[in-house]
Amino acid sequence: NKLPMQQRIIYWRSLRCCHGNSADAQSSLTRNRHELRLVSKESLMWHPGHIHKGRKRINQKLAAVDAFVEVHDARIPITGRARLFEDSRAARPHALVLNKADLVAPSARASWKRFMEEREGPSSRVFHCSLRTSSAELGRTLTSLMSGLLQLASQFRPDKREFNIMIAGVPNVGKSSLINALRTYHSGKKAAARVGKLAGVTRVVGERILVCQDPPVYVLDSPGILDPEFKDDIGNMLKLGACGCMDLNQIDSQVIADYLLHLLNVRGERSYVKLYDLEGPVTDVRDLLAGICRKHRLVQAHRNFHTGQLVHGPNLVAGAQALLRHFNQGLLGRLVLDQLPSDLPADPPLPFAYSKGAAAKLHP
Ligand SMILES: Nc1nc2c(ncn2[C@@H]2O[C@H](COP(=O)(O)OP(=O)(O)OP(=O)(O)O)[C@@H](O)[C@H]2O)c(=O)[nH]1
């Protein structure tokens, strides 16, 4: 279809923009978001049955493993980590891999590593890892991860000749990708674990996978786990959603997009303006999504009930999903969504709440 998109689209919201980078513009961007958005819990609920079964299975298998690797997203080092793993951490050699470090600004990594090492305690090792980096750098990370773990594991059980490692974490953080990388790097063998873009690819604790021959090291892949309590905190849900730790086809991606826009504005990250050819920063997510739909020609048609005429308009759901995809590709800036307690000023309170009661508490 050669028609320019503008002609096919009858209705576009006009973009209400705040121009410039002045302090006034910045404060109006964050102030405007102080009207509260009430979000229903159900719109962000994703807790499929395989997660529940996976938790049980991980628990059963834990007794037989020599070391435990928790993989988490480097953009949310604190948020969403399952409590199930805390016990495993105390009982055996443990490493925390903050994966997808390519999506975090290099300047933020050192302070987060220090903070997390202190938080995890001396029996844990903390690594930043990116599977989207040079093979030399990835090789160095994988070597220090494995040698550190095996050293701890052989102190723990000196008579051991082969090692079994459990790899676990929240959904879509790169657990299976890490197993494949370890296997290819240490034994030259091809990938053995299934990987995918959406959360919920690995659904059962599978057979153990050989990643290294000398000494023999086997790993167990596991389904991503979310604590049932994760839904008690809307901030957690929004962050996990933005990082792709929930299946974005099953939750309201426009709510997550709204949170993400708020965060980008609050942190002064404006790359979205250029990326989507906007006139300036926006505060209303519908304006942002309309801009994305226009740029990427995301259109949907519906028939007018009274006239029977076909009306074309922006496909805001597809726009929200594109925004989240771009964020997870690092196109919208490389942010850590959590904040170090020492970081000042802290992000303003989230302009989201579940209920009117919560709204009154946030904004009396
Ligand atoms: N940017 C970036 N993406 C990564 C990295 N590691 C993995 N991914 C991507 O993250 C997505 C999820 O990877 P998986 O290995 O399937 O993640 P998982 O934790 O096993 O996911 P579940 O099995 O669904 O719990 C895939 O699209 C990977 O390509 C990384 O270091 N950086």
Ligand SMILES: [Mg+2]
């Ligand atoms: Mg997996």
